[in-house]
């Protein structure tokens with residue numbers, strides 16, 4: 001396989017009983033590339049993400065990541081391999097402060113005494129500050145518990161967490177769907193920062209303005225299939241909408257079937 005390719009899927013398919021949510025998806029992501037995954041509601045975008053991140057087991061197909069064929073049995077395995085995922089509904093611990101949330105599940109240990117281990121809070125705080133600086137996330141007070149933060153601030157913590165640990169790939173599924181204008185801009189800046197650092201990204205988004213602002217390539221899903229893979233510089237919003245709705249990229253047989 002071309003060593004420039006970070007992630008590749010071939011014939012990736014997921015059926016839920018008789019429902020063909022994802023069918024034969026061939027997808028490639030290259031080093032440093034930012035790709036948007038777009039499509040109508042129910043087109044199969046999130047299903048595609050879940051098969052890559054080990055959240056579900058695929059029906060068939062192959063996945064290669066970082067030069068190896070992979071079959072993650074759970075999300076932790078994908079994370080350990082270097083894939084960080086940010087979902088719209090966040091997995092943050094309400095009662096904990098920002099550093100503790102950033103290090104949830106991978107705490108820095110000062111003395112390893114099993115369940116009585118002593119956490120290295122200073123090292124965690126320092127790493128948190130570095131991570132936030134690197135990702136451009138501004139959080140006034142790191143000691144405040146997540147419960148007292150706005151939706152946007154929480155989302156920024158989740159994104160900072162993935163950006164801090166992301167070694168090889170970040171996947172964001174609708175990261176700004178629930179955010180206000182300012183918070184959306186902050187998340188978009190983090191994404192630009194990741195691009196500068198050369199960290200590849202898959203961004204699932206319904207926001208075409210955002211997509212054109214941020215990514216190199218746009219992959220359109222329609223009825224569980226990849227309908228197009230477009231260079232963002234060579235197309236406009238009308239082209240993308242035409243693929244999303246099936247005006248373009250639909251075979252004659254499919255048009256006839258749905259006529």
Ligand SMILES: Nc1ncnc2c1ncn2[C@@H]1O[C@H](COP(=O)(O)OP(=O)(O)OP(=O)(O)O)[C@@H](O)[C@H]1O
Nearest residue numbers: 016019020021039040041042043044045046047048
């Ligand atoms: N766990 C599941 N069990 C059964 N059907 C499912 C399951 N998850 C998704 N589906 C179905 O699979 C299809 C694809 O759903 P998916 O969530 O991947 O779409 P999507 O493109 O992410 O849509 P949205 O933009 O609305 O999030 C839909 O018809 C959905 O109802």
